[in-house]
Amino acid sequence: MAPRRTRLAQRRKALGYSQESFAEALGVAVSTVTRWEAGRNDPQGYVHPKMATALKVTPEGLADLLTPEVTAPDRSVLYAAAPPLGDTDDMKRRDVLSLLAVTGALIALPGSERPSSRSGTAASLAEAGPELNSHLWKVFVLSGSKQAVYPMVRHQLGLLAKGLGESQSGASHRQLCALVGDLYQLAGEIFFDANRYTDAAHCYTLAASASREAGAFDMWACALTRHAFVELYERRFTVAAPILAAASQIAERGDSQLSTRYWVAAVQAEVHAGLGDLDATKRALDDAEQVHSLSGQLHNGGWLRFDGSRLAEERGTCYLALGRADLAEQALTAALSQQLSLRRRGAVLAELAALSAERRDLDKTSHYTRAALELVDQTGSGFISRKVQGVRSRLSPLMADGRASALHQQISALDSAPLAKE
Structure with a gap:
């Protein structure tokens, strides 16, 4: 608590x-x-x-x-829970990097049909790991503060590293690699939401390596796509493009009934928009729309959640980047009318605020910005915060108006404001 x-x-x-x-x-x-x-x-x-x-x-x-009152913990609960993470972000970061190094080394060991242990961590993970990973993804999706999920994920990652170090067959090794590829994508999502892009990229890189060892092409493509998102949000579009091209090729070798390749196309559209290529953006969005031709179970709700429901807001984001305000407003307004998660709603509100600022409509800019800031406050999401910060540069030509100056000041406060912790 x-x-x-x-x-x-x-x-x-x-x-x-x-x-x-x-x-x-x-x-x-x-x-x-x-x-x-x-x-x-x-x-x-x-x-x-x-x-x-x-x-x-x-x-x-x-x-x-504002300093919370800390009471002594119940030690029986403390020792039954996931191991403590340390008191600072720096300690948490070093903890993660150390675990990444260990896990990466164990993944690289060949699965040489070693005698498999009938008991121990590896066997337990092989039996219960998929269900637990799925549960952690659900908790992440439903959690208001994504950072609150980290202790559970970190605990499970430690168990996976321990399992990989045990004697096991090649088949068991590949199974554990698949679990690692899955859960390190979730760890990356937690860091990405906190705007800790370098740590997220490390997690996605390990997830891609583990997925490759597992022979899980769709999972591998998704890990690369998430890595490309890091470059996308740093506006390094020329770096993101080849990562997505590789992800697209890998996805083609995956399950054609899954939505992986269509998600890759949707992210490619954002990169093309960042590069100013309207025609390529439209082609990629049209490719992504083909997800609606699939039937049955087209995603797993974990490392793959793309079902096409976000395409309206993604179109809006692309058209806003391309300077097509007319197309952007139509798409973003349609997205806002849908039932969205708090994280997605915050992103759409921030995009509408940016669009309103471009049109010099400060009343709408204020309305959308404050609604998005309320969601930052409510969720502690670095993802929404970064989206809101994108409005700031569009306010610069309007600073003579006191309303624009006040909004600029509120957004600037996000630079030093801490993320919510639970």
């Missing part, structure tokens, strides 16, 4: 605020205040001045109120 901010709640009550009136004073949702006080989310930086004023404290006093 996350440590609560009891002092924050006590100060609020002492000044006569209910959670509802406090939320109204700050311009946030009541549920946001509830999450702050429960220690499940951290207030974004742009809210701090308003909070300090409302609570009649200095910035230092506010920092004290």
Whole structure:
């Protein structure tokens, strides 16, 4: 359970605020205040001045109120749970890189039909691993804060490394490699959501290597596609393009009834848009639309989740990058009318904010930006945060207007604001 901010709640009550009136004073949702006080989310930086004023404290006093009260853990629960990750992001990063190095070395060992252990970690993972990996993907998809899933994933990755180190047959080795290829894509997604792109890329690279060892072509292609996303969000389109070309070739060797090759095409469309090639973008989007011709089970809900339902927002993203505001607005408005996850909704709102800024419509820009910032606050998602930050450059020509200046300041606060931790 996350440590609560009891002092924050006590100060609020002492000044006569209910959670509802406090939320109204700050311009946030009541549920946001509830999450702050429960220690499940951290207030974004742009809210701090308003909070300090409302609570009649200095910035230092506010920092004290926002420090969660940590109680001693129940040791029986602690030792039964996943191993602690360390207190800092740097420790977490070194922990992951060490595990990557060990797992990568074990994957590279040939599966030489060694005698298989009938018991132990490898055998347990072979039996229960696929179901557990599937469960972790579901938890990730449903979780408001993606970072909260990390301890469970890290624990399972450690078990996979241990299993790979045990004596096993070549077939068992390939089975464990498939589990590694699956779960390291999930680890990469967690880091990607936190804007830790280098760590995400390391995870995707290992996932691709493990999938190749397992002979799992669709999983391999998906790992490469996720790696290309890292380059895409860094706007390194010329680097992403050959990665996706390789992913496309590998996907062709996979299951034709899965949606893998169509997902690759959808991501290729974004890269073509980034390179300014409208015709290539349209061709790739049309290729991706062919996913609707599939029937039956076309994805697994884990490392492959593409079903074509996101194509409207992906078209909008592509057309916005190409400067086709008319086509972008049509696609993004259609996407927003659909039932979206919080993460996807935040991304669409940010794209609409950017589009409105391009059209110099500051009322709409303010509306969409603040709605997206509310979702950043609610989820702690670095993915949505990065999308919102993309609005900032489009506000530059409008800075003479106070509304644009205020929005620019709020978005800039995201640079130093911490992600939500649970």
